[in-house]
Amino acid sequence: MQNLAPQMDAAPIAPLLELSGITKTFPGVKALNNVSLELFPGQVTALIGENGAGKSTIVKVLTGIYRADGGTISVDGEQVAFTSADDAGAAGITAIHQETVLFDELSVAENIFIGHAPRGRFGLIDTAQMNTRAQEILDRIDAPLSATTPLKDLGIANKHLVAIARALSVDARVVIMDEPTAALSQKEIEELYDLVERLKSEGRAILFISHKFDEVFRIADRYAVFRDGEHVGAGLMSDVTEGDLVQLMVGRAVDQIFPSRTHSAGAEVLRIEGYAHPTEFDNINLTLKAGEILGFYGLVGAGRSELMQAIFGITRPSAGTVYVEGEACTIRSPADAIANGIVYVPEDRGKQGAVLGLPIFQNVTLPSLAQTSRSGFLKLAAEFALAREYTERLELRAAALDQDVGNLSGGNQQKVVIAKWLATKPRVIILDEPTKGIDIGSKAAVHAFMAELAADGLAVIMVSSEIPEILGMSDRVIVMREGLIAAELRRDELSPETLVRHAAGIGGQA
Amino acid sequence: MNDTARHIPDRLQSPALKAFKSWETLLLAVAIAIFVTNSFLSPYFLNAWNLSDATFNFTEKAMIAFAMALLIIAGEIDLSVASIIALASTAMGAALQLDVGTWGLVAVGLGTGVLCGAFNGLMVTGLGLPSIVVTIGTMSLFRGISYIVLGDQGFRGYPSEFSFFGQGYVWWVISFEFVLFAGLAVLYYILLHRTNFGRAVYAIGNNPTGALFSGIRVARVRFILFLLTGLMAGVAAVCLTSRLGSTRPTIALGWELEVVTMVVLGGVNILGGSGSIPGVVIAAFVMGLVTFGLGLLNVPGIVMSIFIGCLLIGVIALPRLWAMRRT
Amino acid sequence: EGAEEAAAELGNVEIIYTGPTSTTAEGQIEVINSLIAQGVDAIAVSANDPDALVPVLQRAMQRGITVISWDSGVAEEGRMLHLAPSSDALIGRTIIQLAADHLPDGGQVAVLSATATSTNQNTWIAEMNAVMGDYPDIEVVATVYGDDLADRSYREAVGLMQTYPDLDAIIAPTSVGIVAAAQAVVDQDMVGQVNVTGLGLPSEMAGAIESGASQSFAIWNPIDLGYAAAMLSYNLATEAATAEAGATIPMGRMGDLELDDSTTGAMANPFTYDASNIEQFREIF
Amino acid sequence: MIRYLKSREALLVGVILALIALIASRFPAFILPSNLVNVFTDTSPLIILAVGQAIVILTRCIDLSVAANLALTGMVCAMLNVAYPGLPIPFIIAVALMLGAVLGAINGILVWKLTIPPIVVTLGTLTIYRGIIFVISDGAWVNAHEMSAAFTGFPRAEILGLPVLAWLAILTAATFFVVIARTPLGRAFYAVGGNPHAAVYAGLNVGKTQFWAFVLSGTLAGLTGYLWVARYSVAYVDIAKGFELEVVAACVIGGIAIAGGAGTIMGAILGAIFLGIIKNALPVVGISPFWQLAISGAAIVIAVAFNARAGRAKGRIILKRAEAEAQA
Numbered sequence A: 001m002q003n004l005a006p007q008m009d010a011a012p013i014a015p016l017l018e019l020s021g022i023t024k025t026f027p028g029v030k031a032l033n034n035v036s037l038e039l040f041p042g043q044v045t046a047l048i049g050e051n052g053a054g055k056s057t058i059v060k061v062l063t064g065i066y067r068a069d070g071g072t073i074s075v076d077g078e079q080v081a082f083t084s085a086d087d088a089g090a091a092g093i094t095a096i097h098q099e100t101v102l103f104d105e106l107s108v109a110e111n112i113f114i115g116h117a118p119r120g121r122f123g124l125i126d127t128a129q130m131n132t133r134a135q136e137i138l139d140r141i142d143a144p145l146s147a148t149t150p151l152k153d154l155g156i157a158n159k160h161l162v163a164i165a166r167a168l169s170v171d172a173r174v175v176i177m178d179e180p181t182a183a184l185s186q187k188e189i190e191e192l193y194d195l196v197e198r199l200k201s202e203g204r205a206i207l208f209i210s211h212k213f214d215e216v217f218r219i220a221d222r223y224a225v226f227r228d229g230e231h232v233g234a235g236l237m238s239d240v241t242e243g244d245l246v247q248l249m250v251g252r253a254v255d256q257i258f259p260s261r262t263h264s265a266g267a268e269v270l271r272i273e274g275y276a277h278p279t280e281f282d283n284i285n286l287t288l289k290a291g292e293i294l295g296f297y298g299l300v301g302a303g304r305s306e307l308m309q310a311i312f313g314i315t316r317p318s319a320g321t322v323y324v325e326g327e328a329c330t331i332r333s334p335a336d337a338i339a340n341g342i343v344y345v346p347e348d349r350g351k352q353g354a355v356l357g358l359p360i361f362q363n364v365t366l367p368s369l370a371q372t373s374r375s376g377f378l379k380l381a382a383e384f385a386l387a388r389e390y391t392e393r394l395e396l397r398a399a400a401l402d403q404d405v406g407n408l409s410g411g412n413q414q415k416v417v418i419a420k421w422l423a424t425k426p427r428v429i430i431l432d433e434p435t436k437g438i439d440i441g442s443k444a445a446v447h448a449f450m451a452e453l454a455a456d457g458l459a460v461i462m463v464s465s466e467i468p469e470i471l472g473m474s475d476r477v478i479v480m481r482e483g484l485i486a487a488e489l490r491r492d493e494l495s496p497e498t499l500v501r502h503a504a505g506i507g508g509q510a
Numbered sequence B: 001m002n003d004t005a006r007h008i009p010d011r012l013q014s015p016a017l018k019a020f021k022s023w024e025t026l027l028l029a030v031a032i033a034i035f036v037t038n039s040f041l042s043p044y045f046l047n048a049w050n051l052s053d054a055t056f057n058f059t060e061k062a063m064i065a066f067a068m069a070l071l072i073i074a075g076e077i078d079l080s081v082a083s084i085i086a087l088a089s090t091a092m093g094a095a096l097q098l099d100v101g102t103w104g105l106v107a108v109g110l111g112t113g114v115l116c117g118a119f120n121g122l123m124v125t126g127l128g129l130p131s132i133v134v135t136i137g138t139m140s141l142f143r144g145i146s147y148i149v150l151g152d153q154g155f156r157g158y159p160s161e162f163s164f165f166g167q168g169y170v171w172w173v174i175s176f177e178f179v180l181f182a183g184l185a186v187l188y189y190i191l192l193h194r195t196n197f198g199r200a201v202y203a204i205g206n207n208p209t210g211a212l213f214s215g216i217r218v219a220r221v222r223f224i225l226f227l228l229t230g231l232m233a234g235v236a237a238v239c240l241t242s243r244l245g246s247t248r249p250t251i252a253l254g255w256e257l258e259v260v261t262m263v264v265l266g267g268v269n270i271l272g273g274s275g276s277i278p279g280v281v282i283a284a285f286v287m288g289l290v291t292f293g294l295g296l297l298n299v300p301g302i303v304m305s306i307f308i309g310c311l312l313i314g315v316i317a318l319p320r321l322w323a324m325r326r327t
Numbered sequence C: 001e002g003a004e005e006a007a008a009e010l011g012n013v014e015i016i017y018t019g020p021t022s023t024t025a026e027g028q029i030e031v032i033n034s035l036i037a038q039g040v041d042a043i044a045v046s047a048n049d050p051d052a053l054v055p056v057l058q059r060a061m062q063r064g065i066t067v068i069s070w071d072s073g074v075a076e077e078g079r080m081l082h083l084a085p086s087s088d089a090l091i092g093r094t095i096i097q098l099a100a101d102h103l104p105d106g107g108q109v110a111v112l113s114a115t116a117t118s119t120n121q122n123t124w125i126a127e128m129n130a131v132m133g134d135y136p137d138i139e140v141v142a143t144v145y146g147d148d149l150a151d152r153s154y155r156e157a158v159g160l161m162q163t164y165p166d167l168d169a170i171i172a173p174t175s176v177g178i179v180a181a182a183q184a185v186v187d188q189d190m191v192g193q194v195n196v197t198g199l200g201l202p203s204e205m206a207g208a209i210e211s212g213a214s215q216s217f218a219i220w221n222p223i224d225l226g227y228a229a230a231m232l233s234y235n236l237a238t239e240a241a242t243a244e245a246g247a248t249i250p251m252g253r254m255g256d257l258e259l260d261d262s263t264t265g266a267m268a269n270p271f272t273y274d275a276s277n278i279e280q281f282r283e284i285f
Numbered sequence D: 001m002i003r004y005l006k007s008r009e010a011l012l013v014g015v016i017l018a019l020i021a022l023i024a025s026r027f028p029a030f031i032l033p034s035n036l037v038n039v040f041t042d043t044s045p046l047i048i049l050a051v052g053q054a055i056v057i058l059t060r061c062i063d064l065s066v067a068a069n070l071a072l073t074g075m076v077c078a079m080l081n082v083a084y085p086g087l088p089i090p091f092i093i094a095v096a097l098m099l100g101a102v103l104g105a106i107n108g109i110l111v112w113k114l115t116i117p118p119i120v121v122t123l124g125t126l127t128i129y130r131g132i133i134f135v136i137s138d139g140a141w142v143n144a145h146e147m148s149a150a151f152t153g154f155p156r157a158e159i160l161g162l163p164v165l166a167w168l169a170i171l172t173a174a175t176f177f178v179v180i181a182r183t184p185l186g187r188a189f190y191a192v193g194g195n196p197h198a199a200v201y202a203g204l205n206v207g208k209t210q211f212w213a214f215v216l217s218g219t220l221a222g223l224t225g226y227l228w229v230a231r232y233s234v235a236y237v238d239i240a241k242g243f244e245l246e247v248v249a250a251c252v253i254g255g256i257a258i259a260g261g262a263g264t265i266m267g268a269i270l271g272a273i274f275l276g277i278i279k280n281a282l283p284v285v286g287i288s289p290f291w292q293l294a295i296s297g298a299a300i301v302i303a304v305a306f307n308a309r310a311g312r313a314k315g316r317i318i319l320k321r322a323e324a325e326a327q328a
């Protein structure tokens, strides 16, 4: 790799990469609205913004995966246009994407080099050279992996390391990292920081996307903030405080976001005893009262979703009992769970939550068809009525009830999913990352609605990885780690530090 | 947040307008065009008896196509239907040797169909196998059993009442098969478009995981769909056996692809999630009219198949080409 | 071709020659339906399946259409008469005789048939078995089916030679099978050890006779058969004759057809071809 | 090493050896080298087609038109030979490869540019290609005696005791091992079928890769078309009818995942050999040919059921205890 001589001292450096006026719309969402961004050689620019602010979208525009509706991209002052990920690579831009986009059936080395493998005789892939070079890159980032292992044998964290290695396999001048530390352990994160330092010293421009302020302050030289698809601020890290950034990100003070509520827990609605699963979780006990919001915190991969899906009847536990209003019930399928008044708003909205190809009203009535039909025959009028009742209550923004859900924005899709469950008149509602990928306005609406539900006497479980959300909404919090309950905390015991400690397993005491 | 709840209308456009812009309308236009062309090209076409005879070219296949349409909308496929006909027909022939009466024969035929469907359904839902693979296997297996039983022999000598199902007329030129076809079309229309079950079929075809997470018993619905398809193959077996008055292991050879062609031509998305029974009904007529019309012109059958092949690709390609031109 | 010749001779006859999408009974029914619809005067059919066509042909007869079957027959109730290319008994005897001619000391023979459902093949084989008593030294070791597909027949022939290393002759009463079997014998280097015989066309079998894979084979003249079928249809349709047991119906230059109790008549004896006359006929058919 | 022994391919080799042993125990003649050569030669067309089909299935497509392509190309070769008996065989082979590629490319274009589902495309072209044979041949057969000796002799000619047909199957297999393992396109087949979404991120063109899969499958079908017609010395509309499903069955038995992205060329070849042995052994073992269809059907059903069990994805393990146990 050549060394692009560091020119930190040369006073006003020219940006290596310059975006201006970029706009990108999806059906129902203006993901990017006239944004600009500058990246400088030998500097780390942190891009921050709430979920759904458009950070990943700009990465995809920059790497040729999406084509922007408008705006320009210039590298070294020269305007460029990308039509595929290949073009971006050729222009010296590489990225570690937020999703791990890899191939299970190929080896680690092939994953790293697919699309630009070293060629040998007759233009054939030089497997030996490819493996050696892959191993070199892996060693450079201290990844404990062999280049020849099939990818399918790796865990999520190791897969993420492969994705990082892939980004480094091209000699790029611009390196983009979209939440690279989300799936990594502390040790791996430290190694990643070292790597970033090294890339910096080689004169590369780095775009670093993260939700973690500590790391942003630790490694970034500059910042850029997006809010709701718009560029709302940029500058030097040294000029700002954490509070300033938060203010920029959300556009208002943090504590205003959450609805104030008076907690008045009623009778016990749900009790779970000795829930266990051979590989996912063990020894789970919990109780939930009417009108209560129980937060579930944990690091990504702690097994919260698995547990909730078992309660909802998707997977079968190996031991344990669920009591609803004191009565033991057997739950073998989601249909059983719904019959018992337990409903689940999954975290993967597009795949699990909504049926995107069906119209809104059909999505809403899907679990309540018994209500809106007579002896198995549909009654369209009743369906529309039920759908209207709940979608209007949730202030859904849609052109008509027979519009496909796939055409709605993320937040509105989430509202359809919630409406669907409320229409079944549940006793317990489980919300898994309810505001993931939802714009700020909708987020507040979802929170307000959650509070309303609890006030109406519904028992709510809220799984979330966002500490502010957990702090702002829960009456009680269960922290999970590696499939076990690490702690149960009352509202007065809650603080960001305790949550993180329990979730990471460092020292039980608060 | 505003206090007055925003009103969301039920529909963006009226159902009539939507129906007018639909695939079915396009297909109906094609069918009418073929009908008119045929009447001009052949003097024998517009004759009640001839048209009635022509319906036999598609009625049995269409019966299976109805159930297949549901199956394909739900994201599955059954390539073994023609083999189920062979096996069901063989079972009826075997029952005939045991002096089973007409209704007994019908029961045996339908029962065999259901059993075969259940076998496919179990393999797919129980073991979680892709249906295309399973039914490529059972396609050989079912017809293979028929070969084992019959070898180079055939069954014949079905009772004369039995011949009603495939050769009988209910009124004037209206054959029993045609009445059955029409009746089943209505039943399947109601099942798919007017019941909770039909809604579940669409949901599963669109997003099986989402349907499961919405409390739909996905495996059960899929299993029932395989049963239904088997049953319809059994019904077709009764009609066809009655029409031929005999059973050979080669009966209905190659029908699976014709049935799938009919379903796809009817506007059912082969990847699942969309399609309608009226579409399939019109497609059945289109295929029947094309083969009969070309037959009257003494076009060899194999040349007709070119026509059907082009029709299949053409009707799907044209809207896409059109969309490409406009962008 | 033969039918066209008859049409030319009769002057006022139009021949429609057509076939189905696929060689299945259902396909033939579709074709017959369209012929009925066109109001033809006569249908002469060579059936894929003796029983399956009966209902539709009965309907044709109800609508006043003359129906005869030829070559591969339809069950009695489905046609007025059946024109067999030759008498089944004669063919049965001919095919075993052809094999026996070259096996003075007896030996093992196997039969390679077409599809398991083809009527004529089965009848001939049955007739052949009926006269096996006359050939005490010859043993029929197996009957296999090549489905009238070249590859299948070829494979079955190879299988026969492997299963029965002492096999002396393969009888293939099908023009596809006999060619494939002869090819297999050549490929397996069994010329001289295994003699292929049966029914085949001189044009296709000339090579096999030359190579010695086949000593001799027999066939009737397909042109004559088409001609006879057309003549018979004409005579029945014009009500110049009626088809009933024992009747004699003229078929132009082919003489008269005599119907037996099952209203079946045989056109002529099969003719045997060998090295002495193959050159003369290979160009003809 | 253990990985290889436990692989699906090794298992299939075991099953094939067991099958051969079983047949040989009653019919020793079956394992005579000459007979095994025969069985392999007989299976060669299936092997060549299975290799092409495997590639198509790897990219999440299916090609139901291979048999029709084979028949059409075969007919064109035969008619060329009849019309110009002097044409050299290499020229005929070049025509076969090219025509096959063009027919495959038609499928590929429809899949790539119009994004019509492959099963619909190939269902349509299947009937169209067959129909075209009828149109160009007028339904007539081309028989052995009309073909030149060189034309029919080529696949039969023996090199080192093995007919050219068998050598071509081996050559095809070898070539495609290299293509799959060592060319960017070969790796792209896996990537595109395994995770089309991620393929876009890797800069691969999904539709174009699928297009090339169809072209390769078509080319191999074309080659087989000539070989088939020459070997069986006959060409007519219905040759190899229904063979497409046998080819798919070979792939499925060989462990090519119908959902794309998983499986090996070796697996497909072994699947073809497995079917070939069953087909050839039945007449030898003396089982009535009427059993053949049911037996191969049962073999497919059992094989897929088995593959499904073996290939069930290992879940992610959260509990440390369970993880430790799993690794022990």
Ligand SMILES: Nc1ncnc2c1ncn2[C@@H]1O[C@H](COP(=O)(O)OP(=O)(O)OP(=O)(O)O)[C@@H](O)[C@H]1O
Pocket: A026, A027, A029, A030, A031, A049, A050, A051, A052, A053, A054, A055, A056, A057, A058, A098, A409, A410, A436, A437, A438, A439
């Ligand atoms: N392919 C798509 N189709 C439709 N909408 C999309 C698509 N991709 C992103 N969006 C929407 O665009 C907006 C911006 O999404 P983006 O993924 O860029 O957010 P982000 O800032 O990366 O959030 P996070 O921090 O959660 O990763 C969101 O509202 C999202 O729902």
Ligand SMILES: Nc1ncnc2c1ncn2[C@@H]1O[C@H](COP(=O)(O)OP(=O)(O)OP(=O)(O)O)[C@@H](O)[C@H]1O
Pocket: A154, A155, A156, A298, A299, A300, A301, A302, A303, A304, A305, A306, A347, A432, A433, A463, A464, A465, D316
């Ligand atoms: N080994 C793995 N392979 C692929 N994906 C994985 C793996 N491990 C975890 N994931 C993905 O990471 C995400 C988080 O895992 P999971 O949902 O189990 O964690 P969780 O504790 O429930 O946390 P969260 O509520 O944040 O999802 C899921 O989308 C899961 O599919």
Ligand SMILES: [Mg+2]
Pocket: A055, A056, A057, A098, A178
């Ligand atoms: Mg993102």
Ligand SMILES: [Mg+2]
Pocket: A301, A304, A305, A306, A347
């Ligand atoms: Mg989760």
